[in-house]
Amino acid sequence: MVNDRGLAVVTGASSGIGYNLARVFAEHGFDLLVTSGSERIDNAAPDFSALGVEVRSVKVDLSTFEGVEQLWAEIGSSGRPVDAIAINAGVGVGGDFVRETKLEDELKLIQLNVTSTVHLAKRVLPDMVARGAGRVLFTSSIAGTMPTPLEAVYGASKAFVLSFAQSLRNELKDSGVTVTALQPGPTNTEFFHRAGLDNSKVGSEEKYTNDPYEVARQGYKALMEGKDHIFASSLKTKLQGELGKFIPESVKAEQHRKMAEPKSSGK
Numbered sequence: 001m002v003n004d005r006g007l008a009v010v011t012g013a014s015s016g017i018g019y020n021l022a023r024v025f026a027e028h029g030f031d032l033l034v035t036s037g038s039e040r041i042d043n044a045a046p047d048f049s050a051l052g053v054e055v056r057s058v059k060v061d062l063s064t065f066e067g068v069e070q071l072w073a074e075i076g077s078s079g080r081p082v083d084a085i086a087i088n089a090g091v092g093v094g095g096d097f098v099r100e101t102k103l104e105d106e107l108k109l110i111q112l113n114v115t116s117t118v119h120l121a122k123r124v125l126p127d128m129v130a131r132g133a134g135r136v137l138f139t140s141s142i143a144g145t146m147p148t149p150l151e152a153v154y155g156a157s158k159a160f161v162l163s164f165a166q167s168l169r170n171e172l173k174d175s176g177v178t179v180t181a182l183q184p185g186p187t188n189t190e191f192f193h194r195a196g197l198d199n200s201k202v203g204s205e206e207k208y209t210n211d212p213y214e215v216a217r218q219g220y221k222a223l224m225e226g227k228d229h230i231f232a233s234s235l236k237t238k239l240q241g242e243l244g245k246f247i248p249e250s251v252k253a254e255q256h257r258k259m260a261e262p263k264s265s266g267k
Helices: 016-027 040-049 065-077 103-131 152-171 212-224 235-246 249-260
Strands: 007-011 031-036 055-059 084-087 134-139 177-184 229-232
Touching (some): 016 031, 016 040, 016 134, 016 212, 031 065, 040 055, 084 103, 084 212, 103 134, 103 152, 103 177, 152 229, 229 235
Parallel strands (some): 007 031, 007 084, 134 177
């Protein structure tokens, strides 16, 4: 990776929004270091290199301390500064917190969505600040703006990511480093299947509201423009995000519950 192109790091890049973020970075001439906990990351890498950039793929489990440190070592071994990073890797868990979900699943969610996000940011940002340049995109969610019954820990994790991103943005406002929060609505990816929400309205209907490539395109644009956040991608999602600021939390909780609860066999 020795050339005058910028280097972008994208986590969770084997599928979904992360895959499309890597694609959009490549379309705009960034070399890539892409990572995922799945073997699929090696299959995705040729799609990005076909766009005329250099790509390095790394399979690591970012839900572990060792996995984040391994990724950081791989970044360092590139010998190049990170011009942009999309800290995107995340997972969901659907179901009633007390009666249905497993503690180990919830804790692994926190480790990936929250702990690894803080850990990786702590590694990457000091170098960016020292150079006085860099861009960070955190993938939060519109779910981070509301209570999320039947996805209680997931919603809380995305609220953390949103608050973390906005706090860092303020701390770094005079550093030359910009921080942007990407807040997608339900997006047509494998997320809902993995979270066990196939038989919910949000998993079987609402996800078609937002296209993952368009979410990524809008996220990239907001990042390059130095924006605070972006609700992506549909007009419905944007309206939901803006209008949600004026809706009581109890009302938003009930709305989310209806979206996430299993559909009856008659519907």
